[in-house]
Amino acid sequence: MDLSAHHYGVTVSDLDRAVAFYRDTLGLDVLDRFSVGGNAFATGVGIEGAAAEFAHLDADGTRLELVSYDPAGSDQTGGGVNRPGAKHLGFEVTDIDAFHRDLSDDVSTVSEPQTTESGTTILFLRDPEGNLVEILEP
Structure with missing residues (x-):
């Protein structure tokens, strides 16, 4: 098995605002925007009825995936970098x-x-x- 990194994902509540930040503030290029839904997706992510909007951006050869889910989950952004599970x-x-x-x-x-x-x-x-x-x- 050859394992290689494909993307790094960050879940956001406002995809347009997040894309604007990473594009305009950090200068990343938008590679693609798309949506995914359906039973296979919902089952795959373990969220009943889930659908999501995605944006893929290029960070010098590393793909950053921004994703906004419907239904949205609870806010998990509090705390600092030293919090277990922080990213x-x-x-x-x-x-x-x-x-x-x-x-x-x-x-x-x-x-x-x-x-x-x-x-x-x-x-x-x-x-x-x-x-x-x-x-x-x-």
Whole structure:
């Protein structure tokens, strides 16, 4: 069996808003948008009557899948990166200070860029759904 990564998925409540953030703020290209429903899908995801809208974006060769479900589940975005089960997406930039300066005022950041003991500079921000996104400069 040859296992390879296909995509990294993030469930969102407002697909258009999430796509706009990842496209406009982070510069990812939208590869595809589509919807899926039907009994096989609902059975496969274990949610009775489920249907979903999807957007696939290209993150430098890594596929990011944003998905909005109907019916929507309960909010699970609270807490920080240290909470068991927490998730975050990581993106590398060549100039984190310039990236930080260019962020629009409505983007919520956890702090200013910080250089860690390992020498990597990190910046955590939140997407419109409250999901943590790490920007790093090695």
